[in-house]
Amino acid sequence: MKHPLLITAACLLALLSTVGAALPYPILPPLFAADASNNLNHFLGLPPKLLFGIALSINPLGLLIGTALLGPMSDRYGRRPVLLTSAIGAAVGHAITAWSLVIQNYPLFILARFITGLLEGNASVARAMLADKLEGDVRVQALAWLNGAVYSGWLVGPLIAGITLQWGVTVPFWVATVALLMTAGMVAIALPKERPSHLSTSWWQVAKSKHSFNLLKVPELKQLFIIQLAYTSGVTAFYDFFPLWLVEVPGYHSKGIAWVTAALCGVMALSSLAAGKPSSRPPLERIRFHAFCAASAVAAVGLGNAWIGIAAIIAFGFPNAVYNAVLPSWCSERFGHLGQGAVMGLISTTFYLANIMIALLGSLLTLIDTRIILVLGALLSMWAAWRIGHWEAELAAKDAAEAAESAF
Template sequence: MLAVMLVTLIGTAGIALPYPILAPLFLTSPASELTEFMGLPPKLLLGVVLALFPLGLLLGSSVVGGLADQYGRRRTLVFTLFLAAAGYVLSALALTWQNFLLFATARFVTGLCEGNIAIARAIAADLHPAIDRTRALSLAMACAYAGWLLGPLSGGYLVAGGPAQVFWGGALAVAVCALLAQVFMPVDAPGTTGRESLLQLIRSQNSLTLWQEPEIRALAVFNVLFCLGVNAFYEFYPFWLVEKFAYQPHQIAFNTVVVTGLMIATSALVIPALKRRFGAESMLLRGASGLGILLILLPLLNAHSATVLFAIIGIGIATVNGVFPAIMAERFEQYGQGRVMGLLTANFCLTSALIALGGSGLALVGSEWTLILGGLLCLASATWFAMLPRASEDWPANADVH
């Protein structure tokens, strides 16, 4: 469990390092070949950059779980981490050379390799019954949140040395993560080698093929709607803070600390207890509905009140994310934990790419509309979940929407 937590913490921190700098880089920095590529509006270029990373994550995470199930989890994890470190190096060089095409390509390649977080989550799920599944996955999520806190906070201050410095820091963090995985992760079991070609594996074990299963699809739709709403917040609250309050990178980083601090505390300390008291179903409904309302209210507030609301938003996100992966792991482990966790990661990445592209266009009208859209999507996810029939105690196993 310690190895899973370390890998999740450092790996996520590497992913999150650039987030506080991208909006100021494209929206407030002096014009350059990078921010005015082909004469396109900086907001649209930023939307492309924001979309390419999760698009790479989508493609990578959809197969990395199956790769780990078949070729060995430590082997697959270490290999993809070193490739991701190389992607961060290319990003740093692209910023130094002011080359938008290289920067966009590097972000895509980095994302392609960073779907490996699904492997760590699969290992956490496999620790049951030695560690309760909800507890193990909650600890892993707490470390992921800590990475989202540590990464933007570090990035917000590393940018003082120039934007490229942030990506050099990301390369170092992910390389260290690879070394930790090699040293501390359990050795792959003998005989854990590929029995299919890579192409056959992609076709047969791709996590996205799980959408064909009605019992999984019923819950995956909820997951997609909720992730669309959460990603609208994640990706565009920096837009909103810059546009409405002229925030600088370190100020964006502080608000990120507020959100993720409450997410860490909620996930690490209270999720298992809340699940025992209220039940997983009630927590999902309350968390998704409450988050939707909060996101709709957020654009109405001033800077001080928004910071307070950010804290409550963190609790709502952690409530759903702390319970839903455990439900999926418990109900559908027969499909392979790598594939199931890969599906959740792929869904998150797909929604991140979609909301980055769609939200950037909506942000041309006003960034607050993207936050409102996120709130409506969270409410839609709660409505969808409430529509699922409860015909039996194992209702997700036989559920689809009426």
């Protein structure tokens, strides 16, 4: 397959998959913050904000499991069959989500969000597909474009939700169903069939022995996991709770949340196009700087007034886009020999693990004040930026020692 077609296929897959995942963000905060009670926001008499936190965390839980498994499984069974199966299955998950909203069945809604997340955890497979075929600056640029497509999905998804909500709360989810079926068709056409594997191991054996968390046995990847977990805790605190902040502080509703989210994702998408360009600065130095800038933006939302917070929400897109373009490429170069699918899976699963922890913790802290979880997230991301600087020095010393040994 020619490189332009490969990159286009991966980016379209990322875009269409992310559209479905992004749809609920403008929908859920007003739904669970509504004054009128219903079977969704008063299930078992629990506080609506607690139910909202569970609804936020269950999809990332599915993404966590799916990403940890789908990347390594694609190393074993091939990228194409895993991408096809996950796209069709996620479409079914969105259809179930729409039906659960019609009948106001909270447990079914939670189950549907879990299934959808489980099968939409295929971003690591798309990244691994590019990492397999590309090298050097082309790989960096392609991964940056892939991130741009992901961010464009977060832009298109909330916009579709804001526009189509006037025809019913289920309409955005039916749009997601169609989009993911289109994804499956695109994958079937764009990606060539792969030779069947002659290995006799079952999918369960692969899932049990080849999941991404096995990489934590490698000391360097264990350090990466800790740093990435801290940074993404701040990012997920921002993603999960700035929509609720927009409801509580400036008093926005679904359409207002959708437009602010669109502006944020527009900045991320445009920034990603430039983030992959060659740079004279070392990768970890760029990662550290932009991690600090992203943390500062999250802190400005938690500590600022309505206008400062909105400006910080939108500005957050630039440093986060650069961080997410440079980190996977650096990891691919340094750790790719351990399996590109597993390495990219570890990066993604760390994000989803942080999302689960922050969503559950935030659902409790927002009972006091939504700004608390935002400030806590900012502090965690700032610690990650500080730790990256020390880790960079440790890796440089290790590389120098190994180079000296190999010289003798």
